[in-house]
Amino acid sequence: MPKRLSGAAYARPALLIPALLLLLRFSLILSPLSPWLRDDHQLASPLTSFTRLKEGIWFFQKGIDPYHGGVFRHSPLTLALFTLIPPIPLVSALLWTVADGIAAWCLAEIWRARIAPRGHDGRGVLLASLYLSKPYNFLPTVALSSSSLDNAFLLLALRFAALQQVSPSLILLAVLSFSSLPSILLLPPLVMILLAGPKPTVPLPKYSPKTALRIVAEFALYMVVLTGASRFVAGSWGWVLQTWGATVMLPDLTPNPGLWWYFFTEMFDQYRPFFLLTFSLHPLIYVAPMCLKFQHDPLFAFFLLQGIISTFKSYPTLSDAGLYISLLGIFPEIYSHFRHPLVTALLHLHAALLLPLFHYLWLDAGTGNANFFYASTLVFGLANGSTIVEALWAGLHSTIGEKEGWEVVQL
């Protein structure tokens, strides 16, 4: 187990920045800005929208099955959580702020676990501050999109994995896969991190299949227990089709920054099942190759797969991309190996400017049409894709390392 650094090791003035950022989002959630952003399609998808969550809670508290009809698509676990906490804005604001705080802290912790015991951990605070200040993470939190909570779950699961704490990590991933089904693909790299640790190891680590199997069995157990709990909360199996089913079948074609919605709005009806299958299975094919190629650094494989899921999931929000870009900060060693960093950065800038603009032009001003927003989601997809490709390339190169008088070539 890596050595934990005490709080005294933080540079105290630097801690002010994350604290201020948290305070800012807390006050903004309580401000009128939050209701205004709440139904923005880029910040909250039908699976994560706070308005729909409130509708589901309303039904649940009236004793009506909230999963009848197509409005409520949050997981029963989320439903259970929110029926327990009092429905006042202050509590929601606190919950989302704390979740973001935990996510940022986890990011710093993961970084520390990766570099320990080398320890120049000023970067941890920097990573946390960047995570908290990035609009892709900041705005969904202000909009009370539950994707911010999903991010917190994912980072917390990763933190526990980095600290070799098997059960908390697996429980958190299981919980996460109830609100975001594609995240279940992160299980293989997570198991590898649990087995080999978060640091790159030069001789390939020995993965014991027996332990791996035990971990997977434990995860399966948690999934079964949580499924049972969900069935208990929801009272019927209707939630399966409305939450997990929606991820695969895409019944709600509300625009989002992802690639699915316009594709399936325009899809010919007879090809719909085929392309739904293709799009659903597409991220699956990357899991094994990534894990095999990055056996020496499972955290990097986790990062790449998280990027692929963020880019290709059916109901992404901006916070998915935000999380992926934030995770990039954990791997500073690859920066020098980027091939086209400028192009990628410009693509991101381009998308960040075009997405809100064209969304507004299409749906509010009525002066643009759907193609405008579709084009900007394509650019966004291209930007995310090229980031992954860049990171993959740089990650493969940085493994080899550099030596004076030697050059890395590919065979």
Added chain:
Amino acid sequence: MPPLPLLALILTFLLPALAEVGQERGQRQRQGREQRGEQFSESLTLRPLLDGKVHTRFAFEFSAGAESGTGREGQLADGDEDGDGDGADAALHTTLLPLSLTQLLRTYDARELHLSLNAGKWDALRWGNPSGALRTGGEMWAWFAGESALAEQEQGKEGERVNAGEGEGSPWQGLTNGLAGLFCASLSSQTVQRTTEPLHAFRPEGDLPSHPGYRLFHAAFPSESVCTENLTPFLKLLPCKSRAGIAQLLNPHKVFSADWHGVGVHVLWKNDTLGLGGRTELRLEVNAVFDPVRVSGKRDWSLRTLFDRSITRSCPAASSSLLKVHMPTGSASGHLLSPPLETLLTDGVPEVVYDLSQVSEDVDISMRWEEDKFDHSKAQFNPPELSIRRSLKGSSGPSQLSVILSNTLPIPRRVLYVETLPWFLSLYLHTLHVQVSGVSRDDLIQSLSYLPPVSPKPTLLELTLLLPPQSEVHITMQVEKGFIRYTEHQPDASRGWDLPAAVVFPLPPLGAKDSHSLPDSAEGSQQRIYSSTLLVDLPTPDFSMPYNVIIMSSTLVALFFGHVFNSLTRKFVLLKVDAVEPEKKAEGS
């Protein structure tokens, strides 16, 4: 070439004689029919309105008795399906009731049916709220009975409840298709998208036998219009077509240029007082609101000016043929009805009744006002006791649906408010708020039943409210506008979708009646108040893009896949850089 003028001349002489013979025979037949329980009566009600317009309502009423003991109470003209021959034969023989319609009803076991097709906007402030369907567009609802409905209900309980009873081949679908064919209306194209099963609204207007298993289906077709092609098959159902009786006045050119016009078909089952048998009542209706002021600047009207036709002979099949004129009250200037007749008071309404069962010459009835010009500004309108206004606001994000119900009476009123929305509009019920003059009054909601939309079936919201005396109740809720597939859009997608009218049913005060008979069913035609229809603008995709989108999105995925697997399948090695011989390095790799 046969001598046409000669033929015409002969016919001119012969026709009156033939008509007389026909009339005599008709009378004999009528007596025969009445013994067998079939009756036909017709009436035309003219109602001068406060703003100078004239509301005309044609009602053609059929009634057919059915004896009990056939084991199938309530069935239209008791279809004998046991196969003892004479029963079936008798049932299929109708002399007055239109066979095409009764056959449909019998096939699908429909006990009560209401179909109306209207065009125009009903102005409740100026025209009042008379009973009857005044919904803009098409509306249809039917109560189904018998084993088929029962069987489906049981099936539905076990298995899929979603589609039971309204899918392909169900009685409802069959009846809709049949009526669409009969009246040349495009009702059947969107039945599933339009059909709801209200729990509280649209109670039967007639009597239904007491055993369970009766199911109600309702559908509203807000964009369905009505035109000559609907009236022609309608007239064919009448025993005298449009050749005799008051149906002679139904001139499509005039009716369909009226401010409001529509046709309606209503079938009811009424029990006998003894409860042994009952009778089927069929009412065919044509409603039109004419505007004589538009033509002459005056309120004066006559049958000739309204319809450009007059009644030349009576329908021999009709047992009664009445023309009623409601006399205007509370108007300053005098009016003159000709031919003059004594004014009677029926249900508090002064009216003049003309009997048209023995018409020997052209009948024209006219009303003249003692004024040179009708002055709109002097007209005094009494706001209706109950009224509803509805609007939808907002562009992106959830829109706000606001409904204003106003009660002008000094007593509280209970009402049932029914909202049906297409599946792509979902209500956020947690945002449902009731306000009275700015003060939140959520306690006014007495009961709420809600059926969330399951694509492609519509949302149904039924809300029982208590309206305080002399108040305006504001109901607001947020509505999420969905995004639908490009194939689900209408051909004229940019025009928007018509939302069906909301309906308000006045309810008896709580405790006055058994709670089961929510809206008063015993009083015959229950009052309903319809809001206007709304047009909702849905964001549209580009309909020319399918190929482009498939190509571009797939290209992106393929590019990514290619790059990733290109990198993943490569092997990187360190190679000693030989500064002297770069060519060799190239060879080495």
